[in-house]
Amino acid sequence: xxxxxxxxxxxxxxxxxxxxxxxxxxxxxxxxxxxxxxxxxxxxxxxxxxxxxxxxxxxxxxxxxxxxxxxxxxxxxxxxxxxxxxxxxxxxxxxxxxxxxxxxxxxxxxxxxxxxxxxxxxxxxxxxxxxxxxxxxxxxxxxxxxxxxxxxxxxxxxxxxxxxxxxxxxxxxxxxxxxxxxxxxxxxxxxxxxxxxxxxxxxxxxxxxxxxxxxxxxxxxxxxxxxxxxxxxxxxxxxxxxxxxxxxxxxxxxxxxxxxxxxxxxxxxxxxxxxxxxxxxxxxxxxxxxxxxxxxxxxxxxxxxxxxxxxxxxxxxxxxxxxxxxxxxxxxxxxxxxxxxxxxxxxxxxxxxxxxxxxxxxxxxxxxxxxxxxxxxxxxxxxxxxxxxxxxxxxxxxxxxxxxxxxxxxxxxxxxxxxxxxxxxxxxxxxxxxxxxxxxxxxxxxxxxxxxxxxxxxxxxxxxxxxxxxxxxxxxxxxxxxxxxxxxxxxxxxxxxxxxxxxxxxxxxxxxxxxxxxxxxxxxxxxxxxxxxxxxxxxxxxxxxxxxxxxxxxxxxxxxxxxxxxxxxxxxxxxxxxxxxxxxxxxxxxxxxxxxxxxxxxxxxxxxxxxxxxxxxxxxxxxxxxxxxxxxxxxxxxxxxxxxxxxxxxxxxxxxxxxxxxxxxxxxxxxxxxxxxxxxxxxxxxxxxxxxxxx
Amino acid sequence: xxxxxxxxxxxxxxxxxxxxxxxxxxxxxxxxxxxxxxxxxxxxxxxxxxxxxxxxxxxxxxxxxxxxxxxxxxxxxxxxxxxxxxxxxxxxxxxxxxxxxxxxxxxxxxxxxxxxxxxxxxxxxxxxxxxxxxxxxxxxxxxxxxxxxxxxxxxxxxxxxxxxxxxxxxxxxxxxxxxxxxxxxxxxxxxxxxxxxxxxxxxxxxxxxxxxxxxxxxxxxxxxxxxxxxxxxxxxxxxxxxxxxxxxxxxxxxxxxxxxxxxxxxxxxxxx
Numbered sequence: 001x002x003x004x005x006x007x008x009x010x011x012x013x014x015x016x017x018x019x020x021x022x023x024x025x026x027x028x029x030x031x032x033x034x035x036x037x038x039x040x041x042x043x044x045x046x047x048x049x050x051x052x053x054x055x056x057x058x059x060x061x062x063x064x065x066x067x068x069x070x071x072x073x074x075x076x077x078x079x080x081x082x083x084x085x086x087x088x089x090x091x092x093x094x095x096x097x098x099x100x101x102x103x104x105x106x107x108x109x110x111x112x113x114x115x116x117x118x119x120x121x122x123x124x125x126x127x128x129x130x131x132x133x134x135x136x137x138x139x140x141x142x143x144x145x146x147x148x149x150x151x152x153x154x155x156x157x158x159x160x161x162x163x164x165x166x167x168x169x170x171x172x173x174x175x176x177x178x179x180x181x182x183x184x185x186x187x188x189x190x191x192x193x194x195x196x197x198x199x200x201x202x203x204x205x206x207x208x209x210x211x212x213x214x215x216x217x218x219x220x221x222x223x224x225x226x227x228x229x230x231x232x233x234x235x236x237x238x239x240x241x242x243x244x245x246x247x248x249x250x251x252x253x254x255x256x257x258x259x260x261x262x263x264x265x266x267x268x269x270x271x272x273x274x275x276x277x278x279x280x281x282x283x284x285x286x287x288x289x290x291x292x293x294x295x296x297x298x299x300x301x302x303x304x305x306x307x308x309x310x311x312x313x314x315x316x317x318x319x320x321x322x323x324x325x326x327x328x329x330x331x332x333x334x335x336x337x338x339x340x341x342x343x344x345x346x347x348x349x350x351x352x353x354x355x356x357x358x359x360x361x362x363x364x365x366x367x368x369x370x371x372x373x374x375x376x377x378x379x380x381x382x383x384x385x386x387x388x389x390x391x392x393x394x395x396x397x398x399x400x401x402x403x404x405x406x407x408x409x410x411x412x413x414x415x416x417x418x419x420x421x422x423x424x425x426x427x428x429x430x431x432x433x434x435x436x437x438x439x440x441x442x443x444x445x446x447x448x449x450x451x452x453x454x455x456x457x458x459x460x461x462x463x464x465x466x467x468x469x470x471x472x473x474x475x476x477x478x479x480x481x482x483x484x485x486x487x488x489x490x491x492x493x494x495x496x497x498x499x500x501x502x503x504x505x506x507x508x509x510x511x512x513x514x515x516x517x518x519x520x521x522x523x524x525x526x527x528x529x530x531x532x533x534x535x536x537x538x539x540x541x542x543x544x545x546x547x548x549x550x551x552x553x554x555x556x557x558x559x560x561x562x563x564x565x566x567x568x569x570x571x572x573x574x575x576x577x578x579x580x581x582x583x584x585x586x587x588x589x590x591x592x593x594x595x596x597x598x599x600x601x602x603x604x605x606x607x608x609x610x611x612x613x614x615x616x617x618x619x620x621x622x623x624x625x626x627x628x629x630x631x632x633x634x635x636x637x638x639x640x641x642x643x644x645x646x647x648x649x650x651x652x653x654x655x656x657x658x659x660x661x662x663x664x665x666x667x668x669x670x671x672x673x674x675x676x677x678x679x680x681x682x683x684x685x686x687x688x689x690x691x692x693x694x695x
Numbered sequence: 696x697x698x699x700x701x702x703x704x705x706x707x708x709x710x711x712x713x714x715x716x717x718x719x720x721x722x723x724x725x726x727x728x729x730x731x732x733x734x735x736x737x738x739x740x741x742x743x744x745x746x747x748x749x750x751x752x753x754x755x756x757x758x759x760x761x762x763x764x765x766x767x768x769x770x771x772x773x774x775x776x777x778x779x780x781x782x783x784x785x786x787x788x789x790x791x792x793x794x795x796x797x798x799x800x801x802x803x804x805x806x807x808x809x810x811x812x813x814x815x816x817x818x819x820x821x822x823x824x825x826x827x828x829x830x831x832x833x834x835x836x837x838x839x840x841x842x843x844x845x846x847x848x849x850x851x852x853x854x855x856x857x858x859x860x861x862x863x864x865x866x867x868x869x870x871x872x873x874x875x876x877x878x879x880x881x882x883x884x885x886x887x888x889x890x891x892x893x894x895x896x897x898x899x900x901x902x903x904x905x906x907x908x909x910x911x912x913x914x915x916x917x918x919x920x921x922x923x924x925x926x927x928x929x930x931x932x933x934x935x936x937x938x939x940x941x942x943x944x945x946x947x948x949x950x951x952x953x954x955x956x957x958x959x960x961x962x963x964x965x966x967x
């Protein structure tokens with residue numbers, strides 16, 4: 001009845017649990033609510049550990065029926081719990097200072113999830129084992145469910161947990177009213193098209209637009225009638241600006257048009273989504289689910305039990321129905337004629353663009369900061385991808401071109417010895433600027449930089465591209481590890497030069513270059529993170545387009561041929577020297593482009609920002625996302641750069657959580673999260689197009 | 696060999712050494728335009744090394760390789776490919792993570808003119824060129840019997856198809872001279888037969904000159920105008936298939952001296 005690996009596998013989980021217990025994971029987050037007054041993060045981690053034990057045990061006896069699975073799950077869960085109970089006994093018996101001496105993080109067990117509210121060790125231990133058996137049994141039961149139900153269940157729980165953990169950061173993004181309006185428009189348009197069908201693509205679009213107009217009128221009227229500028233359900237309880245629903249109240253023609261436009265757009269998206277490929281289709285549904293969940297979250301001060309249930313239902317339904325809908329939509333998409341497909345895809349991209357443009361005021365400065373950082377890494381990742389993903393060149397000194405771009409733009413735009421020698425020295429500046437109220441502004445008037453950001457930017461891109469190519473020359477014959485080591489050297493040399501006192505007048509030594517003016521658009525200074533966001537967005541979009549085009553061009557093929565087999569590529573007539581140098585140049589130019597923007601957005605550069613770690617991070621995100629594809633870089637940057645920022649809620653444990661995440665990801669998806677798909681070129685051939693047109 | 700064809704490839708005294716080993720030792724070899732010429736010899740005779748000297752992967756220490764009247768000695772591999780020499784490999788060397796069509800398109804590299812900026816800006820001329828190249832590649836795919844396999848990754852193709860794709864990629868270079876390094880290695884008799892017909896068809900349709908290394912004697916004898924034999928880095932014989940089969944040096948190279956003594960074996964070579 002008990003599988004022969006059951007105990008062993010559960011014991012492995014138990015060992016991990018011991019470590020987690022002494023790292024104080026089960027006590028540290030006792031204050032941190034996932035669901036208010038109901039479930040803390042510590043409890044969550046505790047139950048997750050027991051559950052894992054149950055699943056691992058049940059998986060050891062697959063295919064032997066529900067009863068055996070539940071039994072083994074119970075045994076596994078109980079074993080892990082028993083091991084944790086031993087920890088409790090140990091802590092009870094050994095003086096606290098002794099444990100604290102070894103495990104610096106450790107705190108007393110009072111209030112820990114391990115005590116389960118008991119004051120004494122023995123009852124707590126017994127309770128632990130009982131809970132372990134119950135949780136393990138549940139795990140054993142779930143492990144026997146069909147895979148699709150399991151996925152739905154885990155996805156839903158994960159979504160609720162993520163929202164619960166992050167609620168402090170995300171509870172003011174969208175009001176319930178806005179969320180309902182948007183998602184209902186999408187949903188109704190989707191269902192309308194599904195129910196009514198469509199004869200032509202035009203009909204499809206008209207249905208979507210019609211639903212959009214109808215819901216704009218409906219929600220507009222509803223919003224003005226309920227007087228929703230006051231505290232109502234639609235308004236939400238926070239001091240949010242419910243932008244969508246405020247517009248009809250404002251009442252002038254332009255805002256009315258914008259207001260209607262938003263609804264029409266989401267109506268169109270709902271209609272078009274019925275005929276889109278899997279990723280584009282699913283993105284719509286998940287976006288709506290998240291919006292709705294955020295709206296629900298915003299309607300109260302914290303995520304309490306009823307709200308958690310609502311969010312659970314939202315995600316449960318979404319995860320349950322989307323796969324089926326997705327298959328259907330993809331089938332319709334594939335059967336559509338090419339022009340209609342293109343139109344529908346464009347509608348999708350317009351919606352995405354509008355969402356991206358509208359989102360910054362909603363998300364607030366801290367999320368925008370995170371997003372900007374992610375986008376910097378996306379830009380670098382896109383460039384790095386040219387090197388490692390396409391050309392197969394491993395460049396560990398990649399940060400050098402990032403620094404070169406940043407310093408070039410910084411020195412050209414900031415007050416420096418180039419424009420007014422002597423003044424830049426801080427002490428001089430203060431004496432000189434006695435009369436001015438604001439020293440920085442004053443300095444910029446007395447001693448402006450050589451040029452504006454917009455003039456310096458192309459120069460920075462050019463300079464970093466060129467130096468990248470120059471660094472490529474001496475390493476032309478090196479491959480793989482050797483190239484990595486040499487480029488790593490380049491990166492380190494550059495950093496030493498930047499810090500060195502020899503070049504201090506120009507590069508500022510360890511202080512770097514300060515007082516870099518922010519980019520301006522006319523009179524508008526792009527100073528705040530929600531404003532610089534747009535600049536980053538532009539660059540990311542531009543970079544993605546350029547690299548996608550290059551990848552499918554003659555040069556891109558040459559790069560990939562080079563990566564697969566350099567000798568054969570040469571025998572096919574490819575000048576490998578030129579191809580490699582262009583890879584160095586293009587990727588460095590991207591990196592420099594990001595660097596210049598980085599310096600300007602922070603209004604200062606410090607040599608410490610350009611360490612080897614940056615290169616390694618960029619490399620990791622490219623590998624994690626899936627080498628050789630642009631979507632992979634996006635996902636990789638979000639996971640690798642965005643996640644640690646968001647995981648700040650986990651305090652000291654964030655790097656641990658992050659590391660575990662990386663290991664699990666690479667074990668389960670060794671090709672990365674989104675490995676590139678081979679292009680379907682034959683569909684683009686003239687013969688195929690004619691055949692398709694003939695049908 | 697009654698009417699002497701124009702000489703396309705002329706290798707004179709080619710020597711390639713690796714340390715103390717002379718892998719190719721003073722080999723003279725001529726290939727006339729429109730001929731199918733084979734190079735045979737026991738394993739380790741230096742055949743592939745000789746190919747590598749022609750295609751620029753190795754630079755011969757001595758001697759000269761003249762193609763179309765121009766010396767190619769010391770030229771880079773891509774220059775030699777541009778001059779009109781394409782090759783396939785003994786152990787298939789496709790770009791494994793590229794699709795079949797992309798492999799062929801890589802072969803067309805030198806015939807495409809678009810530069811980086813054309814691609815970035817999406818210039819109409821670049822698009823037209825890409826479209827034309829793609830259509831040509833589709834045609835080549837069909838010609839080599841790979842219809843419908845265009846979007847498959849090269850590494851996912853069955854073995855026989857991979858061999859054909861290598862030929863298709865080499866043809867995309869639009870070569871005058873095609874070097875085939877053991878085109879039927881690992882093939883069953885039926886596939887070998889198909890390959891033999893395909894090689895003949897190539898010459899007929901495309902007016903190609905073909906120089907091939909091969910171990911399958913049936914194919915060599917069936918398809919070649921002339922056969923060259925190498926052993927221990929030296930060329931030991933040259934002639935029509937019949938002449939070579941009768942050559943005692945060749946028989947000795949393949950079967951060892953004692954065997955020659957016993958049988959004088961004229962027809963023995965056929966079975967090797």
